[in-house]
Amino acid sequence: MIPLSVLFADIRGYTTIAEKLSSVEVTALVRRFYAAASSALLGQEAVLGQTAGDAVMAIFVPGLAGTSYPRRAVAAGRSLLAALGYSGAAGNWLEVGVGIASGEEYVGNVGGGGFKDLTAIGDVTNTAARLQAQASGEQLLLDAPTYAAVRELYPHAERSELSLKGKELPVLAFRIKADVG
Numbered sequence: 359m360i361p362l363s364v365l366f367a368d369i370r371g372y373t374t375i376a377e378k379l380s381s382v383e384v385t386a387l388v389r390r391f392y393a394a395a396s397s398a399l400l401g402q403e404a405v406l407g408q409t410a411g412d413a414v415m416a417i418f419v420p421g422l423a424g425t426s427y428p429r430r431a432v433a434a435g436r437s438l439l440a441a442l443g444y445s446g447a448a449g450n451w452l453e454v455g456v457g458i459a460s461g462e463e464y465v466g467n468v469g470g471g472g473f474k475d476l477t478a479i480g481d482v483t484n485t486a487a488r489l490q491a492q493a494s495g496e497q498l499l500l501d502a503p504t505y506a507a508v509r510e511l512y513p514h515a516e517r518s519e520l521s522l523k524g525k526e527l528p529v530l531a532f533r534i535k536a537d538v539g
Contacts, residue, residue, distance in 0.1 A: 365456065388411075
C-alpha cells in the first residue's frame with residue numbers, strides 16, 4: 359500500500375461522436391486527446407496507468423510527483439482541461455470529465471497468462487473513476503482528501519455529497535471549474 363492520487367479523464371458523448379465521424383476522423387480525435395492528456399499528465403510527473411478507448415488513467419505517487427502529489431494531480435487535470443480549450447473565450451474542442459481521488463492502495467503489475475499491466479487497484483481508483491463519471495466538461499471533481507491538499511488554492515469550490523455507483527455511503531466531493539484559480 360502506498361499513498362497516491364488517481365486521475366481519470368473521459369471523453370463525454372464519445373459513442374455519439376464516433377457514430378457521426380469516419381473511423382479516420384475518430385482516430386485523429388482520440389490521438390489528439392491522448393496527446394493533450396499525455397502532455398498534461400506527464401508534465402506533472404504522473405504515471406500513465408491506462409489509456410482505453412476514450413479515457414485515460416494517471417497515477418501520482420510521492421516517489422515521482424513528490425510529497426505534493428495531490429496538488430500535482432489537480433494541476434495536471436487543470437492543464438488537461440486548458441489544453442482542451444476550457445481556459446479561454448475560444449471554447450473547448452472536446453468535452454472531457456475529470457475525477458481525482460487520493461489515499462492509499464496497491465500499485466504494481468497485475469495480470470496473468472503473459473500479460474502484465476502497471477496499475478493501481480482499490481477504493482481510491484474506484485472513487486476517482488466514479489467521480490469522473492459525474493464531472494461535467496468544465497470541471498474537476500475531487501474527493502475530500504484531494505481537496506484538503508488544495509483547499510487554500512480553491513476556497514470557493516462547490517461542496518456536495520454524491521451517491522456514487524457501487525459505493526455504500528455518499529462521498530464528499532468538491533467541484534473546481536477549469537477557469538478558476
